[in-house]
Amino acid sequence: MHLAAHEIPQLISEYHALMRHFGKAQTRCDALVRAQAAEIARLQGEAMRLRAAVIVRDTALSWERSQRMDAVRVLMQNMALERLQWQLRDHRAPAETGAVALxxxxxxxxxxxxxxxxxxxxxxxxxxxxxxxxxxxxxxxxxxxxxxxxxxxxxxxxxxxxxxxxxxxxxxxxxxxxxxxx
Structure with missing residues (x-):
């Protein structure tokens, strides 16, 4: 392939235009990569905060559930004691024997x-x-x-x-x- 002398300046100007467009494309790509890196860092931070919030929530729920079970256990024990006292009162044998029938x-x-x-x-x-x-x-x-x-x-x-x-x-x-x- 042989180029004529009058085609070389035109080829050089096209090369310069191509390099300007390439530079602009490269600048846009760099800006896009930086923006995506910032977005990824932001999302990773948000994911970490959300994981921490879930851990705090689950811990609070576990503590609340444990306290509720303790309260239910105490309530049930009090109900059992009250029921036992009713049964003892209602099923007492004659006072002279002192025996209790349940x-x-x-x-x-x-x-x-x-x-x-x-x-x-x-x-x-x-x-x-x-x-x-x-x-x-x-x-x-x-x-x-x-x-x-x-x-x-x-x-x-x-x-x-x-x-x-x-x-x-x-x-x-x-x-x-x-x-x-x-």
């Missing part, structure tokens, strides 16, 4: 015995070690169907139910089954 279920209690015992109950306290496997499931099923609160206790001691000086192991030995929401 309704209870044996390990081989049938479905009819369970249903009859639960009809007047506001709260069911179930000592899990004293019930058969079938009775345990019938108790839970009845509580779910009737909407009654069921307290499952490994060891039925007055202290672990009423909350007076509970032994350290009784904290994990109590399972609260809340009444289903209506």
């Amino acid at each position: 309704p209870s279920l044996s390990a081989d209690a049938g479905a009819d015995d369970l249903e009859a015992s639960f009809e007047a109950a506001d709260l069911v306290i179930c000592q899990t070690g004293c019930l058969s496997h079938g009775a345990y499931w019938r108790v839970q099923d009845h509580c779910r169907r009737t909407g009654k609160t069921c307290v499952l206790v490994e060891q039925s001691t007055a202290a672990s139910i009423t909350g007076f000086a509970p032994p350290a192991q009784s904290e994990s030995a109590i399972e609260w089954l809340a009444a289903p929401a209506a």
